[in-house]
Amino acid sequence: MHEIHTIAVLGAGTMGRGIAHVAALGGFETRCYDPFPQACEKGAAAVARNLDKGVELGKVARADADGALERLDWYGDLAEAVDGADLVIEAVPEEVALKIDTFAEVAKHAPAGAVFASNTSALSITEMAAATDRPQRFAGMHFFNPVHVMKLIELVRGLETDDATMDALVAVGERMGKQVVRVNEAPGFVTTRINALIGNEAFRMLEQGVASAEDIDRALKLGLNHPMGPFELVDLVGLDVRLSILEYLHASLGEQFRPNRLLVQHVRAGRLGRKSGRGVYRYDEKGRRAD
Numbered sequence: 001m002h003e004i005h006t007i008a009v010l011g012a013g014t015m016g017r018g019i020a021h022v023a024a025l026g027g028f029e030t031r032c033y034d035p036f037p038q039a040c041e042k043g044a045a046a047v048a049r050n051l052d053k054g055v056e057l058g059k060v061a062r063a064d065a066d067g068a069l070e071r072l073d074w075y076g077d078l079a080e081a082v083d084g085a086d087l088v089i090e091a092v093p094e095e096v097a098l099k100i101d102t103f104a105e106v107a108k109h110a111p112a113g114a115v116f117a118s119n120t121s122a123l124s125i126t127e128m129a130a131a132t133d134r135p136q137r138f139a140g141m142h143f144f145n146p147v148h149v150m151k152l153i154e155l156v157r158g159l160e161t162d163d164a165t166m167d168a169l170v171a172v173g174e175r176m177g178k179q180v181v182r183v184n185e186a187p188g189f190v191t192t193r194i195n196a197l198i199g200n201e202a203f204r205m206l207e208q209g210v211a212s213a214e215d216i217d218r219a220l221k222l223g224l225n226h227p228m229g230p231f232e233l234v235d236l237v238g239l240d241v242r243l244s245i246l247e248y249l250h251a252s253l254g255e256q257f258r259p260n261r262l263l264v265q266h267v268r269a270g271r272l273g274r275k276s277g278r279g280v281y282r283y284d285e286k287g288r289r290a291d
């Protein structure tokens with residue numbers, strides 16, 4: 001099995017900073033890379049804030065939080081970040097060409113034996129793996145938002161992924177405090193595929209006037225025990241992110257994933273969710289519901 005001590009995370013956005021947080025807290029030497037210095041600054045502040053909150057709530061010991069911050073460094077240079085890394089976890093924007101180009105660059109600077117993983121929500125692990133020099137040591141590690149809170153990792157096996165890589169990544173996930181399910185590659189894995197279907201159907205019901213957004217959310221929370229309603233969730237995930245996932249699932253799995261017109265209109269209007277202040281619902285500058 002591969003020994004993993006040092007993890008490089010690519011991208012310091014919503015997911016990358018969260019993965020860096022759980023990696024450092026799990027005891028790994030962690031480097032987080034982003035080409036935009038502001039993203040690293042915001043990422044570092046968010047990790048420190050979330051660790052403090054963990055300490056306040058009694059979920060993380062102060063010494064563990066301090067240790068995590070010591071093990072975590074932020075990089076603006078890709079070559080430096082992946083130099084000597086045993087595992088590289090990619091969390092750059094969801095565009096297959098960008099991910100493939102990023103891994104090609106990583107392969108030039110990372111150790112030949114390093115394992116590569118992508119946090120893609122839906123793209124093909126096999127396609128990305130095939131474009132690298134190490135398809136056997138490539139897998140999907142699908143984390144959930146917010147990473148430091150959510151318990152699951154879907155570990156996605158591509159066509160060529162070997163057992164040693166899967167076993168090593170299960171061990172990494174468990175050290176990060178997560179439960180890991182093994183999934184064979186299929187578009188959208190398990191969770192993204194089902195979630196996209198529910199979210200799209202919710203927009204279809206809203207468009208048809210079946211119920212208000214609030215009532216659809218309440219129905220799923222109170223009647224089906226979902227912790228969040230589909231509209232609350234899509235506002236958190238981002239309507240643009242959801243739309244691109246649906247477009248991909250529609251192309252690969254068929255008609256039942258055709259993106260709903262009302263969702264498309266929201267994206268065209270710039271109503272992207274919490275991050276733009278308005279999605280299905282409105283938010284104030286502190287991110288609180290404002291309607």
Ligand SMILES: NC(=O)c1ccc[n+]([C@@H]2O[C@H](COP(=O)([O-])OP(=O)(O)OC[C@H]3O[C@@H](n4cnc5c(N)ncnc54)[C@H](O)[C@@H]3O)[C@@H](O)[C@H]2O)c1
Nearest residue numbers: 011012013014015016036039091092093094119120121145
């Ligand atoms: N947001 C979610 O709920 C969620 C959940 C699971 C998986 N994902 C997946 O995680 C990935 C990242 O999503 P996100 O929500 O964190 O996006 P994000 O936009 O918040 O962050 C992406 C980060 O990547 C950086 N970046 C851009 N080009 C880069 C490059 N060439 N190299 C390194 N970094 C680069 C950006 O500056 C940004 O900080 C996507 O593949 C997405 O599908 C997202």
